[in-house]
Each structure stands twice: as C-alpha cells, then as structure tokens.
Amino acid sequence: MAKVTIDGHSIEVADGTTILQAARMIGGDIVPPTMCYYSKLKTSGGYCRTCIVKVTKGSEKDPRPMPKPVASCRTTVMDGMEVVNITSPEVLEARRGVVEFLLINHPLDCPICDQAGECHLQDLGYEHGLAKTRYDFPRRTFNTIDLGPYIKMHMTRCIMCFRCVKTADQITDYRVHGMLNRGDASEISTYIQKAIDNDFSGNIIDVCPVGALTDRTFRFKSRVWFTKPMDAHRNCTKCSGKVALWLKGNDVLRVTGRKDKWGEVEEFICNECRFEKKNVSDWIIEGPRHIDRHSVISANHYESLAQLKLDIGKQQKALSTKK
Numbered sequence: 001m002a003k004v005t006i007d008g009h010s011i012e013v014a015d016g017t018t019i020l021q022a023a024r025m026i027g028g029d030i031v032p033p034t035m036c037y038y039s040k041l042k043t044s045g046g047y048c049r050t051c052i053v054k055v056t057k058g059s060e061k062d063p064r065p066m067p068k069p070v071a072s073c074r075t076t077v078m079d080g081m082e083v084v085n086i087t088s089p090e091v092l093e094a095r096r097g098v099v100e101f102l103l104i105n106h107p108l109d110c111p112i113c114d115q116a117g118e119c120h121l122q123d124l125g126y127e128h129g130l131a132k133t134r135y136d137f138p139r140r141t142f143n144t145i146d147l148g149p150y151i152k153m154h155m156t157r158c159i160m161c162f163r164c165v166k167t168a169d170q171i172t173d174y175r176v177h178g179m180l181n182r183g184d185a186s187e188i189s190t191y192i193q194k195a196i197d198n199d200f201s202g203n204i205i206d207v208c209p210v211g212a213l214t215d216r217t218f219r220f221k222s223r224v225w226f227t228k229p230m231d232a233h234r235n236c237t238k239c240s241g242k243v244a245l246w247l248k249g250n251d252v253l254r255v256t257g258r259k260d261k262w263g264e265v266e267e268f269i270c271n272e273c274r275f276e277k278k279n280v281s282d283w284i285i286e287g288p289r290h291i292d293r294h295s296v297i298s299a300n301h302y303e304s305l306a307q308l309k310l311d312i313g314k315q316q317k318a319l320s321t322k323k
C-alpha cells in the first residue's frame, strides 16, 4: 500500500495505482481533467497532458520534488508522495497552456456541433481557456468523411487523443482506422475511407471526447440538453443490452452506452442496440438516468420534474377518490 496526499487530501491506495486513479478515489474538484485517458481502455492516456499535476514530494524514501509537471494518468504513486493540482497556480497556468494548444486547430463550431453540451473540450475551454486566440496562422481543416453507414468523421474537431483507435483495437474484431502521419500533419483515417462495419464500431462515438466522431442517425436532430436520458435494457445476444436512451417525447433520438461521472461508458454496447433499436417498444425502460457532470447536459432537472409529476398524479388520484 502507498499513502499519497493530493491537494492536502490523503488516501492509502494499492501499489501501482496512478495519481489520477487515487484522485478519483478521493473525488471532488481535485480530480484532474482527462481528454485521452479512459479507464476501460488499456494503455490509454499520456497523449493530451490535460491531467498534469506537480509532485512536490516524490516519496518518503526520496522526498525530492519532481522537476516538471507530470501526467497524472501515467504516473504511479509512491508511499509518502505529495501532489498538488488545483492548489498550484503553476499547474493551473500549465493546464491553460495545454488547453490553448488543444484549441489551436479546433473550430469554434459548438453552436452546430452534436457534441455541444456534453463535450469535454467545451468544458475544459470554459474552465481554463482564454477568451481570445493568440494563433495567427490558418487552422487546418478537413472535409467530413462517412465512416460507414453510421459514423461521420469531422477530422477538423479531432484532438488526437487515440481513444477511438484503442477502442477499435481492443473491442472490435479488426481495426480499419488509425493515425496517419505525425506532428501537425497527423490525422485519423480509415485509409481510402474503408467502412467501419463491425458489431462494436459505434463505441468510438462514445469514447470521442469532442465532436469528431458523430452518430449519423442522431446528427442535427436535437441539442442534447433538450433530450431526456433514460436507463433502459433489452435482451441482446451481442452485448449486455444496458444502454441510455435519449428521448424527445416518445421518440428515441439516440442510444448510447451509460456514461459515469468521468464521461466513460460503464459497458460497451453493440451496433444493433445503438443504431437499430430506435423504438421505445424495443426497450424495457428502467427510469431517468442521473447525469453527474459539470456540463450543460446536467442542466435539465427532469428527474425532480418526473417526481413532481408523480406526486401531482398521486394527489389528483387521491382527490378524485375523495369526491
């Protein structure tokens, strides 16, 4: 076991735990933001640097501080380690720099982007970004590409987090897309636009932290904050069948995996559940899904409205039986 202190909060964790995992165990504002780490994907993390923290004491045995900020998703704790995140102006300044780099080529098309309201980069830019860009050069742009019948790729919005590549590598039978070229010429490509048509390919939409990979069956149908997420399930032979349905009235606008408060899916779901079951009657509805994220998507308090509706219904019933 190792004892680690993050922003003054101490916790004992198993050896091999990363600083980020320890911070998530503590919870609250001290948890570093992540754009490329994804706990359900092996070897994710280490690309975006948004999760940087400062190690002010290496360990009990060797208390020297680490000379530079480190990626908390890739740095394992040592016994006696002390870490600062939001209590360090230096870390916050460095994170601002990282966000500025992530936004250099990212278009500000949130008003028409399907990811708006649940976009991690939008939240990060809001919390750490500058109001103006200092970048004078032309931004790189790409045409949109259809990745098979269900997925649309907006390369211009991609931040090169590698999550979709790892998802395709680790949970589908074969991968037909990847990162081409290096540096500012890098791009996610299916190489001659080969269709991604295997049973679990839709999960790359869920893991994408921005609006680079979008669901063609949901595009431009609604802003996410106007929809009502519901937990639902069905008997599925390919996946657990446990999903979140995003409803407008009784219309199922989209189906996604159930995401936790870190924005990561609890379980990956198959394409049949995601793209082909768009009727409420296809599903057993469990109830409203609680969205626990600092994002616009959490703004609609429909859960309490549902309760209110239930209470009013009960009162009306009680009144009518009294008459």
Ligand code: SF4
Pocket: 157, 158, 159, 160, 161, 162, 163, 164, 165, 188, 204, 207, 208, 209, 210, 212, 213
């Ligand atoms: S398309 Fe999305 S998931 Fe894939 S690398 Fe780009 S930002 Fe990451």
Ligand code: FES
Pocket: 033, 034, 035, 036, 037, 045, 046, 047, 048, 049, 050, 051, 052, 071, 072, 073, 074
């Ligand atoms: S989340 Fe740690 S480097 Fe991207």
